[in-house]
Amino acid sequence: MKRFAIGIDIGGTNTAYGLVDDTGHVYGEGVMSTRQYPDVDRYLEELYIGIQQLLKTVDCRCDIVGVGIGAPNANYFRGTIENAPNLPWKGIVPFVEKFRRFFPGKPVLMTNDAKAAAIGEMTFGAARGMKNFIVITLGTGLGSGFVVDGHLMLGHDSLAGELGHVIVNRTGRVCGCGRKGCLETYASATGIKRTVFKLLADHTEDSEFRRITYNDLTAEMITKAALNGDPLAAEAYEYTGMMLGQALADAVAVTSPEAIFLFGGLAKAGKYIFEPTKKYMEMHLLSNFRNKVKLLPSGIEGMNAAILGASALIWQQQAEREA
Amino acid sequence: MKRFAIGIDIGGTNTAYGLVDDTGHVYGEGVMSTRQYPDVDRYLEELYIGIQQLLKTVDCRCDIVGVGIGAPNANYFRGTIENAPNLPWKGIVPFVEKFRRFFPGKPVLMTNDAKAAAIGEMTFGAARGMKNFIVITLGTGLGSGFVVDGHLMLGHDSLAGELGHVIVNRTGRVCGCGRKGCLETYASATGIKRTVFKLLADHTEDSEFRRITYNDLTAEMITKAALNGDPLAAEAYEYTGMMLGQALADAVAVTSPEAIFLFGGLAKAGKYIFEPTKKYMEMHLLSNFRNKVKLLPSGIEGMNAAILGASALIWQQQAEREA
Numbered sequence: 098m099k100r101f102a103i104g105i106d107i108g109g110t111n112t113a114y115g116l117v118d119d120t121g122h123v124y125g126e127g128v129m130s131t132r133q134y135p136d137v138d139r140y141l142e143e144l145y146i147g148i149q150q151l152l153k154t155v156d157c158r159c160d161i162v163g164v165g166i167g168a169p170n171a172n173y174f175r176g177t178i179e180n181a182p183n184l185p186w187k188g189i190v191p192f193v194e195k196f197r198r199f200f201p202g203k204p205v206l207m208t209n210d211a212k213a214a215a216i217g218e219m220t221f222g223a224a225r226g227m228k229n230f231i232v233i234t235l236g237t238g239l240g241s242g243f244v245v246d247g248h249l250m251l252g253h254d255s256l257a258g259e260l261g262h263v264i265v266n267r268t269g270r271v272c273g274c275g276r277k278g279c280l281e282t283y284a285s286a287t288g289i290k291r292t293v294f295k296l297l298a299d300h301t302e303d304s305e306f307r308r309i310t311y312n313d314l315t316a317e318m319i320t321k322a323a324l325n326g327d328p329l330a331a332e333a334y335e336y337t338g339m340m341l342g343q344a345l346a347d348a349v350a351v352t353s354p355e356a357i358f359l360f361g362g363l364a365k366a367g368k369y370i371f372e373p374t375k376k377y378m379e380m381h382l383l384s385n386f387r388n389k390v391k392l393l394p395s396g397i398e399g400m401n402a403a404i405l406g407a408s409a410l411i412w413q414q415q416a417e418r419e420a
Numbered sequence: 421m422k423r424f425a426i427g428i429d430i431g432g433t434n435t436a437y438g439l440v441d442d443t444g445h446v447y448g449e450g451v452m453s454t455r456q457y458p459d460v461d462r463y464l465e466e467l468y469i470g471i472q473q474l475l476k477t478v479d480c481r482c483d484i485v486g487v488g489i490g491a492p493n494a495n496y497f498r499g500t501i502e503n504a505p506n507l508p509w510k511g512i513v514p515f516v517e518k519f520r521r522f523f524p525g526k527p528v529l530m531t532n533d534a535k536a537a538a539i540g541e542m543t544f545g546a547a548r549g550m551k552n553f554i555v556i557t558l559g560t561g562l563g564s565g566f567v568v569d570g571h572l573m574l575g576h577d578s579l580a581g582e583l584g585h586v587i588v589n590r591t592g593r594v595c596g597c598g599r600k601g602c603l604e605t606y607a608s609a610t611g612i613k614r615t616v617f618k619l620l621a622d623h624t625e626d627s628e629f630r631r632i633t634y635n636d637l638t639a640e641m642i643t644k645a646a647l648n649g650d651p652l653a654a655e656a657y658e659y660t661g662m663m664l665g666q667a668l669a670d671a672v673a674v675t676s677p678e679a680i681f682l683f684g685g686l687a688k689a690g691k692y693i694f695e696p697t698k699k700y701m702e703m704h705l706l707s708n709f710r711n712k713v714k715l716l717p718s719g720i721e722g723m724n725a726a727i728l729g730a731s732a733l734i735w736q737q738q739a740e741r742e743a
Contacts, residue, residue: 229576243674245568245575252568252676253552254712259673262706264666274706343587350582351566351674353575383585383597389577 099159104408107168109183117408121221135185145199163204165410167213173255206410215242217406223396230356235363239281283340286316292333304329320366338373346381356391422482427731430491432506440731444544458508468522486527488733490536496578529733538565540729546719553679558686562604606663609639615656627652643689661696669704679714
């Protein structure tokens with residue numbers, strides 16, 4: 098009998114879900130609105146119906162080994178989603194407890210998207226066989242998942258891995274968290290937009306970006322411009338890589354990883370982000386660590402990475418049980 | 421039959437060793453010179469003779485379960501001491517391999533002193549029962565040991581925990597590592613001396629420290645002055661706590677510990693170091709972590725802590741085998 102884990106990726110706009118086998122093959126996937134369901138119980142019913150429909154499309158007898166969920170502000174230990182600003186459910190939602198009723202006797206595990214990406218990278222991606230590594234997700238913000246000795250670092254209350262909120266400049270940019278100079282105000286899709294606007298202020302050269310409003314500008318446009326040879330876009334990436342590379346040098350000193358993976362939108366800029374990040378990381382590393390730590394692209398990027406990562410929570414648990 | 425682990429603490433000047441039972445009781449200890457033995461093989465023979473003499477003084481039949489060693493620049497995985505600037509043995513010394521010959525069939529484990537302190541705190545000290553915590557050793561430099569999910573974080577090459585070399589000010593004080601602004605240039609016995617001299621330069625008030633050379637000044641003198649109400653000494657501690665507290669806020673964001681322990685000379689200043697460190701840590705913490713992370717004194721400080729910590733490497737391994 099074919100065995101599947103259900104992987105669910107909950108975003109502020111949509112929720113994607115899929116059936117994933119233990120080799121990382123996705124046998125079917127579905128998508129539904131998150132935003133349309135301010136009532137979490139209604140949302141869970143719809144999600145369950147969607148999953149049932151998906152299961153019918155799979156042309157074989159199958160065994161569901163468990164349900165893995167990636168969600169913003171997820172608490173792994175408590176199975177709760179806590180005060181997620183971009184989700185329609187306010188306060189502390191006992192998400193896993195509610196959803197478990199639909200899957201009696203099956204494990205339901207939930208963590209945030211960056212931690213799911215790290216587990217996905219270890220289970221199906223480029224970190225297979227690695228025991229100590231970091232995954233950095235460069236999305237709207239900066240998320241991170243640290244794997245230490247083969248296990249996801251959760252910390253005392255499952256909040257470990259907030260590298261996006263390490264302070265890189267105490268008098269720097271205002272962050273959504275209410276403080277100043279957090280790494281994600283520089284190294285993220287939003288961060289590089291802010292950097293482009295800083296460069297427009299600092300310099301006088303003409304640039305296509307002088308004809309675009311802040312609200313219309315996207316990180317994709319900056320990446321495209323960099324790939325087309327636009328010097329201001331390249332400089333924005335250089336600055337982003339500098340801030341990220343310096344912060345990674347500190348993260349290496351604390352956790353001594355074998356590799357760091359860059360994942361998400363900004364990583365698609367290829368050498369424009371990898372080269373400055375690597376250069377400044379090496380420049381700021383303690384000598385013992387120099388020329389040792391690999392900076393790599395994700396091995397699951399683009400391949401339903403979020404669904405794979407969520408399902409990997411279950412496959413990882415299975416592997417540990419069977420070990 | 422009574423079971424002992426041998427704990428060995430290798431310092432640049434002296435080596436201390438003792439017999440420790442599984443409750444942390446030290447049944448006897450000895451000390452020998454490190455510096456007098458530029459030949460590591462001669463050193464190991466003397467150390468073995470010392471341990472044999474110690475065993476004779478213990479008035480019972482006993483079983484040695486293993487040998488734990490704390491040493492600067494120790495590599496846990498390879499059992500080597502690597503390019504330790506303050507030890508007489510240059511290059512990479514296969515220390516464990518050499519010493520194992522004296523204890524056939526017994527485990528010999530070695531790590532650096534800060535990691536040994538963390539294992540000691542977990543096994544015998546104030547971190548008993550904790551799964552996620554940090555020990556900060558405030559000695560000549562700043563060392564740290566991170567325990568993650570009940571295990572010492574070693575990282576890919578056992579070099580994890582170099583919190584002393586996280587950069588807190590990119591244009592700051594020159595560090596012995598060749599870079600600038602490392603945490604240990606502020607938060608350590610040497611760091612607070614540098615801070616006193618900075619304050620003497622910045623201010624005009626008289627102070628007992630204006631009559632002492634840099635080379636004669638010790639951290640103990642600063643601590644004593646602070647405890648006696650000297651305002652400049654108190655200000656030096658305030659500044660030290662600010663730099664340490666800010667850096668700990670970042671370490672908390674990455675690792676989410678239950679508690680942080682301050683260990684070593686500066687920790688003896690009590691409220692003069694704990695209060696500013698706690699204040700600035702809380703001030704700079706991401707809101708999710710505020711008022712959650714305990715800042716505590718070591719529970720083994722003063723009690724042969726280094727010997728206890730080294731022996732705990734063995735007792736910890738025993739506990740895991742027997743679990």
